[in-house]
Amino acid sequence: MPYNIACVPLLPQNALSANQAPAEWSATSSTPSRVCGVESHIYQLASKLSDRGHKVIIITHQYDTRSGVRYLTNGLKVYYVPFFVIYRESTMPTVFSFFPIFRQIVIRERIQIVHGHASLSSMCHEAILHGRTMGLRTCFTDHSLFGFADAASILTNKLLKFTLSDVDHVICVSHTCKENTVLRASLDPASVSVIPNAVVAENFQPDPSKASKDYITIVVISRLFYNKGTDLLVAAIPRICEIHPTVHFLIAGSGPKAIDLQQMIEKHMLQDRVEMVGPIRHEEVRDVMVRGHIYLHPSLTEAFGTVLVEAASCGLYVVCTEVGGIPEVLPSWMTVFARPEEDDVVDATCRAIAELRRGNVKTEKFHKRVQQMYSWTNVAMRTERVYDGICCGEQASLMDRLKRYYGCGVWAGKLFVICAVVDYLLWWVLEFWYPRCNIDVARDWPAKEIKEVKDGSGIRVGKKRSE
Amino acid sequence: MPELFMPTPIAPQPKHRPSPPPITTTELTWSTPASPAELPAAVPQSTNTTTLQLPEVRHGARRTSPTNIAVDETGARRRKGRSNPKQNPKKRAQWKKLLWVKQDYPDNWVDPTFLKDLQRNINVHPYDFYSLVAESTVVVQHLASAVIFVTSFVAIYIEVVSPVSVVAVSTMLTVAGWAVWDMGWEKREAAKERAVTHKDGGYDRAVSNNNNGGASSGGSVSPSKGLGLEFKRSHHQAHSSGSYFPPFEGGGTPASAPVSPSKSSRSPDDDPPEAPHQDQSEQLRKTRVIATAKSALLIYFTLLGLSPILRSLTKGVTEDSIWAIATWLFIANFLSFDYGSGIERNFPASFSTNAAITSSVVLASRLTDTSHVFSLMLFSIQVFGLFPVFRRTLKHMSWNLHVLLTVVLVLGAAGGLMFVVGWGWAVAWVLGVLVGMGGCGWWMIDLQKYKNEIHGPWDPARPVIRRQWA
Numbered sequence: 001m002p003y004n005i006a007c008v009p010l011l012p013q014n015a016l017s018a019n020q021a022p023a024e025w026s027a028t029s030s031t032p033s034r035v036c037g038v039e040s041h042i043y044q045l046a047s048k049l050s051d052r053g054h055k056v057i058i059i060t061h062q063y064d065t066r067s068g069v070r071y072l073t074n075g076l077k078v079y080y081v082p083f084f085v086i087y088r089e090s091t092m093p094t095v096f097s098f099f100p101i102f103r104q105i106v107i108r109e110r111i112q113i114v115h116g117h118a119s120l121s122s123m124c125h126e127a128i129l130h131g132r133t134m135g136l137r138t139c140f141t142d143h144s145l146f147g148f149a150d151a152a153s154i155l156t157n158k159l160l161k162f163t164l165s166d167v168d169h170v171i172c173v174s175h176t177c178k179e180n181t182v183l184r185a186s187l188d189p190a191s192v193s194v195i196p197n198a199v200v201a202e203n204f205q206p207d208p209s210k211a212s213k214d215y216i217t218i219v220v221i222s223r224l225f226y227n228k229g230t231d232l233l234v235a236a237i238p239r240i241c242e243i244h245p246t247v248h249f250l251i252a253g254s255g256p257k258a259i260d261l262q263q264m265i266e267k268h269m270l271q272d273r274v275e276m277v278g279p280i281r282h283e284e285v286r287d288v289m290v291r292g293h294i295y296l297h298p299s300l301t302e303a304f305g306t307v308l309v310e311a312a313s314c315g316l317y318v319v320c321t322e323v324g325g326i327p328e329v330l331p332s333w334m335t336v337f338a339r340p341e342e343d344d345v346v347d348a349t350c351r352a353i354a355e356l357r358r359g360n361v362k363t364e365k366f367h368k369r370v371q372q373m374y375s376w377t378n379v380a381m382r383t384e385r386v387y388d389g390i391c392c393g394e395q396a397s398l399m400d401r402l403k404r405y406y407g408c409g410v411w412a413g414k415l416f417v418i419c420a421v422v423d424y425l426l427w428w429v430l431e432f433w434y435p436r437c438n439i440d441v442a443r444d445w446p447a448k449e450i451k452e453v454k455d456g457s458g459i460r461v462g463k464k465r466s467e
Numbered sequence: 468m469p470e471l472f473m474p475t476p477i478a479p480q481p482k483h484r485p486s487p488p489p490i491t492t493t494e495l496t497w498s499t500p501a502s503p504a505e506l507p508a509a510v511p512q513s514t515n516t517t518t519l520q521l522p523e524v525r526h527g528a529r530r531t532s533p534t535n536i537a538v539d540e541t542g543a544r545r546r547k548g549r550s551n552p553k554q555n556p557k558k559r560a561q562w563k564k565l566l567w568v569k570q571d572y573p574d575n576w577v578d579p580t581f582l583k584d585l586q587r588n589i590n591v592h593p594y595d596f597y598s599l600v601a602e603s604t605v606v607v608q609h610l611a612s613a614v615i616f617v618t619s620f621v622a623i624y625i626e627v628v629s630p631v632s633v634v635a636v637s638t639m640l641t642v643a644g645w646a647v648w649d650m651g652w653e654k655r656e657a658a659k660e661r662a663v664t665h666k667d668g669g670y671d672r673a674v675s676n677n678n679n680g681g682a683s684s685g686g687s688v689s690p691s692k693g694l695g696l697e698f699k700r701s702h703h704q705a706h707s708s709g710s711y712f713p714p715f716e717g718g719g720t721p722a723s724a725p726v727s728p729s730k731s732s733r734s735p736d737d738d739p740p741e742a743p744h745q746d747q748s749e750q751l752r753k754t755r756v757i758a759t760a761k762s763a764l765l766i767y768f769t770l771l772g773l774s775p776i777l778r779s780l781t782k783g784v785t786e787d788s789i790w791a792i793a794t795w796l797f798i799a800n801f802l803s804f805d806y807g808s809g810i811e812r813n814f815p816a817s818f819s820t821n822a823a824i825t826s827s828v829v830l831a832s833r834l835t836d837t838s839h840v841f842s843l844m845l846f847s848i849q850v851f852g853l854f855p856v857f858r859r860t861l862k863h864m865s866w867n868l869h870v871l872l873t874v875v876l877v878l879g880a881a882g883g884l885m886f887v888v889g890w891g892w893a894v895a896w897v898l899g900v901l902v903g904m905g906g907c908g909w910w911m912i913d914l915q916k917y918k919n920e921i922h923g924p925w926d927p928a929r930p931v932i933r934r935q936w937a
Binding site: 328 | 564565566567569573574575577581582584585920921923924925926927928929930931932933
């Protein structure tokens, strides 16, 4: 059964422009560190779901002058809702102001499922709350890991608990992320699915001819922030260069720690061995990657690490720190793991260099294997399975919902109940004030003809949607 | 069959799963989510149930929908496999915490290994009741000295005590305190130096490491720090040649003598003078006394000159506003006071001191005579500016004297209260202090049971970097 799905993500600026795939990506975007990679995920997932016969619309807030409705390729429709942006593309966390326009969109597009992304976006939380009030099915995808100690995490976790106490299903990108989310929002682990990200393997074709034959190039593509482990990089590069005179580095990305790298290069006079190419666009990632032999990823926390998969797909041997969800992502014959310690990063890189020199690593096989491991079609199919699951259960009554909210905490529970009740009343006011029958239903994008989508675990036939 | 490209090291899994507790709906009911405190206990339990119970059983539970996700093309096969796991254990490979393997498990599968890397309260150390009570004496001392100050003010205000006599007594005590403080000067400096040397040594090590590390190192590093070091060293040289005067020092007393070369100035190579330099240390002592007396006189006359201005500064403000402002400032003083630091800090908690002095400035405007204002201000500087330094020193010198001082202060405050408002208040104060000391300690220990630190693989790693290059 095809569904009408509304994705509610927080997208960085210029992430989705008309007729164009996500233009900017983590290496360049200026958004807070944790929401990166999300936009590419949404775009790919949405287009694959469209291919499978569902209708997907994306609701996000306006960027600068871009507001209103836009179409992307595949008939993907994006609603840029006008909002007051306070800081760095974050909207004012008003709980109810989004409801009227959200209700209009939902009724116009005949939405059945609301799918929120990224726990830092207040809009996503609001959409899930309103969606539940209107009796829609809701789903939430968590892309990030949070601690439990600092004040910001505690607040975010409380908000997450509020939203997720009444969500139908949660999707996490890795098993570690699932453990984290279950603890953060006190969820039943059975209501959390693990569906990893994927890569478009065709966009990450290896090209051994681009890489140097004379020396080994180690590629680093990451935003240069503290939590991406740039300090480790700064400490490790001079030592690796000292041990291996024929190793070169290629660093792409920008961030506050770029200056540290620059100083390190000057101090150790490594200008001819460490190249910093600055911020690059997502399309250029592959071109940078294929120039190298080893991909080094010294991150300190990572829920999934899509860039590792991309690097492996480009035929790079991956050296990464063993943190967060990273150990789950790639098989051990494609990676060398290191503890997040300077010495161990150096050791692991040296081990990788030695393995490569000995020719023990079959990097030419990486691309094909990665293609088999991760595909968006597979992700879309598994997501669809989640949709199937949440759509066949019975709807919870208002009292049940209130009971769930009430259980969230001594004070928070009561506050959440008040929010839910006000939201419910607001819905009735809106129904009375702007009746459903006065809202036009938007015409669907002409759906593709019957199409067969094949995947490893079965064949599913997409149906023609709009009849 | 799962696609295993290569064997990966996997944590061993228990062969025999524990038999599940009888499932009840409340265990999985959404309306009562586990509170953070009981979560880790609750989660493994539901883990068991979800592992072993069939979807039919879980239908009674609230969240039925998620389990139905397994219902798809392969759902029937899965359920069959799950219903009699002992019959065909080889048909289904063990679940692995990996994403790149296509596994024959539903996406929402909860394995018995779920949350096995969870660590709770690994950084928590238990408190000892008596040490907590002992440490609370620092707070009690501060509270008692403030009570003494306030009762003295009230006594002056209602004109039962002459402010001049109050300040005379307190000045005598201050001078005595200074004498005690000055006695332990050498020893304290040595102790401080030990702490500082430790710190400096660490820095030096870092720098030298650094120098070894790279050819042109240090160039960008040392200037800032090095300059500071040079500057302070020259100070120290001035010091030993006898022409050293400490900068501005407070009220004929301990307050600030150690501003000087003490803190981060001495590096390990310039050692303090030893026994042979007896005459030199005597000379130093003399210099110190002169400098202290000089700054005491400076403060004295400044205060004397300012007194008329201070008296009329807030004269126009009504009485109840003054009481309110003074109360809030005293509360700010209590809250921001630096109870924890040892002798290594010369001027702890400047905000706290400022709040108390400001409070006495507004109180002083209620007094009638300029000399009264002067006395009160001097008294407040002694109580809030210098006395804390003395208390800190005394605690460092001798624990018994510290306890004795606490008792004296509490009883002194009780005496003040009895004199000003009545003996009932005095008794209440003493009882309050005793109950507070014991009760807060007990409360603190009791609250520890709510401690719930959660650590796991999702925490951002702390990078271990051996060599600080910048």
